[in-house]
Amino acid sequence: MLNHQIAKLFDDMADLLEIKGENVFRIRAYRRAAQNIDGLPKDVAQMTDEELLAIPGIGQDLTAKIRSYQETGKIEAYEKLKNEVPEGLAVLLSVPGLGPKTAKLFYEKLKIKDVDDLERLARAHKLSELPGIKEKTEENILRGIATLKRGKDRLPLGRVLPQANEILSELREKAPVQQLVLAGSLRRWKETVRDVDILATSKEPDRVMSVFVHLPEVREVLMHGPTKSSVVIIGGIQVDLRVVEGKSFGAALAYFTGSKSHNIRLREMAVRAGLKVNEYGVFREKDDARLGGEREEDVYRLLGLPYIAPELREDRGEIEAAMEGRLPKLLELGDMRGDLHVHTKQSDGSHTLEELVGAARERGYEYIAITDHTKGLGVARGLNEERLLDELREIRAFNARLTGFRLLTGAEVNIRSDCTLDLPDEVLRQLDVVLASVHSGFGQSRERITKRLVSAAGNPYVTVIAHPTGRLIGERDAYDVDMERVFAAARRSGKAIEINAYPLRLDINDTYAKRAREMGIPVSINTDTHVLNQFDSMIYGVSIGRRGWLEKSDVINARNTGNLLKWLKKLRP
Numbered sequence: 308m309l310n311h312q313i314a315k316l317f318d319d320m321a322d323l324l325e326i327k328g329e330n331v332f333r334i335r336a337y338r339r340a341a342q343n344i345d346g347l348p349k350d351v352a353q354m355t356d357e358e359l360l361a362i363p364g365i366g367q368d369l370t371a372k373i374r375s376y377q378e379t380g381k382i383e384a385y386e387k388l389k390n391e392v393p394e395g396l397a398v399l400l401s402v403p404g405l406g407p408k409t410a411k412l413f414y415e416k417l418k419i420k421d422v423d424d425l426e427r428l429a430r431a432h433k434l435s436e437l438p439g440i441k442e443k444t445e446e447n448i449l450r451g452i453a454t455l456k457r458g459k460d461r462l463p464l465g466r467v468l469p470q471a472n473e474i475l476s477e478l479r480e481k482a483p484v485q486q487l488v489l490a491g492s493l494r495r496w497k498e499t500v501r502d503v504d505i506l507a508t509s510k511e512p513d514r515v516m517s518v519f520v521h522l523p524e525v526r527e528v529l530m531h532g533p534t535k536s537s538v539v540i541i542g543g544i545q546v547d548l549r550v551v552e553g554k555s556f557g558a559a560l561a562y563f564t565g566s567k568s569h570n571i572r573l574r575e576m577a578v579r580a581g582l583k584v585n586e587y588g589v590f591r592e593k594d595d596a597r598l599g600g601e602r603e604e605d606v607y608r609l610l611g612l613p614y615i616a617p618e619l620r621e622d623r624g625e626i627e628a629a630m631e632g633r634l635p636k637l638l639e640l641g642d643m644r645g646d647l648h649v650h651t652k653q654s655d656g657s658h659t660l661e662e663l664v665g666a667a668r669e670r671g672y673e674y675i676a677i678t679d680h681t682k683g684l685g686v687a688r689g690l691n692e693e694r695l696l697d698e699l700r701e702i703r704a705f706n707a708r709l710t711g712f713r714l715l716t717g718a719e720v721n722i723r724s725d726c727t728l729d730l731p732d733e734v735l736r737q738l739d740v741v742l743a744s745v746h747s748g749f750g751q752s753r754e755r756i757t758k759r760l761v762s763a764a765g766n767p768y769v770t771v772i773a774h775p776t777g778r779l780i781g782e783r784d785a786y787d788v789d790m791e792r793v794f795a796a797a798r799r800s801g802k803a804i805e806i807n808a809y810p811l812r813l814d815i816n817d818t819y820a821k822r823a824r825e826m827g828i829p830v831s832i833n834t835d836t837h838v839l840n841q842f843d844s845m846i847y848g849v850s851i852g853r854r855g856w857l858e859k860s861d862v863i864n865a866r867n868t869g870n871l872l873k874w875l876k877k878l879r880p
């Protein structure tokens with residue numbers, strides 16, 4: 308999938324244009340295009356020109372650039388821009404949170420040439436001696452450098468999973484495999500992964516291995532064995548494939564799904580029961596008699612446990628819960644009845660109400676909430692009162708013509724730096740769903756940011772706190788916020804917390820989701836759709852919810868229309 312590489316190029320182009328002081332609209336167009344391409348679950352190489360042009364921010368010019376990258380691996384305009392900007396400066400731009408203006412300042416005043424230089428000077432507080440640079444900026448830069456370095460060994464799930472699934476479908480097509488599944492952290496839906504672990508059964512392991520190491524996306528073969536091979540594919544992702552015997556498949560799947568700490572706990576239980584559990588099967592210790600291993604359930608059954616879903620296997624209490632018969636009945640994708648975070652053409656989305664409703668119905672939903680950005684977010688053409696009220700009228704008129712589906716009115720309002728929202732209560736009270744989110748002032752202190760979120764949760768008309776921690780996996784850390792206090796505020800006011808299912812957000816994360824559930828705070832799992840196929844990201848949000856032990860009853864948009872409306876009504880003063 309080329310999406311990430313192209314998105315990164317466009318984003319770099321925006322940085323370079325900014326350094327050169329070019330037209331702000333041009334810069335924004337590149338940024339917006341980058342963001343939207345990165346969020347697509349579908350490979351741009353497989354999209355028609357028409358589909359590309361439907362992506363917000365992508366016109367004829369960028370379509371041509373995408374095609375050129377596809378064909379030549381290069382974008383001419385990017386190469387040209389890069390040559391016009393000093394190399395050291397371009398390196399600084401790779402640090403998350405360090406914008407072009409600041410990078411230029413450092414480059415010119417401090418002659419910083421690489422990331423190590425930058426780190427050293429930030430630690431020595433040399434950066435904050437420059438005008439306009441605060442100590443907080445130094446802290447943010449150090450965090451950015453840490454993210455950058457960490458990002459090299461763990462990749463975001465949302466980047467790796469589509470590529471892993473592509474490999475699976477190619478293998479299914481070209482290799483003589485019987486069973487073929489993902490294992491490891493991907494199967495557990497962990498938010499970042501180190502590599503892709505694939506497990507298969509086959510009568511001809513040799514041929515499977517040979518097809519695998521010759522797949523078109525393979526860039527390097529690390530190991531080519533008779534039943535195990537390792538390769539590196541485009542984007543620097545390592546993929547391991549193992550072929551095992553059918554009678555061991557379940558045991559191997561349990562073993563290679565992990566997590567390691569979950570496996571260790573299982574093996575301890577086995578020892579106490581006079582059993583031996585490994586990747587080949589479950590055996591009786593005293594005579595090595597084979598008791599099972601063909602199916603994954605065997606492993607749990609023979610240890611006297613109910614089946615534990617992969618998303619729970621982190622040794623976070625799931626073994627105890629299984630022993631005591633109190634595992635959660637986990638939420639499933641099919642439980643979701645609608646999506647409460649959807650953008651239209653009115654702000655930075657790219658579709659009409661009609662198109663969105665059609666796509667939502669195809670996914671079996673009963674409702675969606677239209678939540679365009681509001682006026683504080685100029686880059687996203689946020690709606691002012693007047694435009695929002697127009698949209699509201701349009702939604703009501705459209706609703707009157709719908710049967711068996713409900714469009715909810717809404718907005719995604721900005722929680723401003725001074726804790727106020729960018730639309731007045733008289734407007735908000737007319738909406739069914741109000742999402743409140745932070746889109747600015749990420750560098751503020753923990754105290755201030757926490758206060759912003761707490762006060763938003765206290766506003767009588769806010770329904771959901773959206774993407775509450777502001778992170779972008781592998782790119783931008785969460786802002787500094789005391790989520791415990793935000794949760795306490797949400798509990799007091801009965802507000803819901805979002806799991807934003809956009810694959811690079813996954814915000815809140817799994818541990819916060821678990822905490823929310825423990826505190827009895829309702830969760831809303833939403834895709835933040837701007838382009839139709841982003842509706843399909845719901846599975847990411849549901850999986851994070853499952854990693855947070857959520858059940859159907861914990862999630863407001865797993866309710867049917869009537870029950871959701873009842874819940875919404877009770878929330879209002």
Ligand code: DGT
Pocket residue numbers: 490491492493497499500501502504562563564565566567570571
């Ligand atoms: P990752 O790759 O860091 O994202 O996370 P995993 O969980 O995929 O870890 P990985 O790829 O090293 O190994 C896959 C699974 O294999 C792991 O979840 C559990 C199992 N495994 C690997 N090494 C060991 C080990 O030394 N002991 C045990 N018990 N299990 C192991």
Ligand code: CA
Pocket residue numbers: 491492493500501502503504
């Ligand atoms: Ca792995």
Ligand code: ZN
Pocket residue numbers: 648650719835
């Ligand atoms: Zn949004």
